[in-house]
Amino acid sequence: MASEQPIVAGVAGRYATALFDLALEEKALDKVRADLDRFDELVAGSADLNRLVRSPVFTADEQVKALEPILKQAGIDGISANFIKLVASNRRLFAIRGIIKAFRALVATHKGEVAASVTVAEPLSDQHLASLKSALNAVTGKDVDLQVEVDPAIIGGLVVKLGSRMVDSSLRTKLNSIKTAMKEAR
Structure with a gap:
């Protein structure tokens, strides 16, 4: 189709x-x-x-x-x-x-796969990787091809890109949000 x-x-x-x-x-x-x-x-x-x-x-x-x-x-x-x-x-x-x-x-x-890109601050253990893949499979309802990138600059948390969606729960982003909120409060 x-x-x-x-x-x-x-x-x-x-x-x-x-x-x-x-x-x-x-x-x-x-x-x-x-x-x-x-x-x-x-x-x-x-x-x-x-x-x-x-x-x-x-x-x-x-x-x-x-x-x-x-x-x-x-x-x-x-x-x-x-x-x-x-x-x-x-x-x-x-x-x-x-x-x-x-x-x-x-x-x-054709195979019903979805590509996902995950950025983490340090390498994930096999258990965490399996949990993440399982969670993404549940969200999409499809098999997820997971590409993991390590970037210490995000400090902690992770950034997930799945198709056109992105979830940024990195510590760097949260700190920047707090910093911006504090500047606006003045």
Whole structure:
């Protein structure tokens, strides 16, 4: 149903939708998702690969030739490798990270997952992490893919971002609110 699909637009959306349909048809969603996640990490972690992906100086053939050993070394093959090379040969490699993001959104919607980002002042124990995930699952009624970030600057508490909603119960925010209230009281 179209209403259940997330909105993906532009070049990234068209490519992601085509890849999603193919991966779903071939029953390879999880493999393609894992391969694209691995490629996205490679691009994010390498200035040279990022330059290859983003720079218009390289021809499509040069990009495809440079990608082949990288994909092989990373263990990315099949649909994923062919897709990345197709994107490069069509001179759209600059959009690959957006395509990957849109693909993740399509897969998450298909699987009934919701992404949540949680910022904490110090690492959570396994018990606290499980409790938090359970609470978020109960609130959403869906399986929550939890990304935890540690930021000591929030002092204590946590900041939860779930879709378009955000709950900030950090000590830093509470202290800033008190400080503002005291200034206004003068």
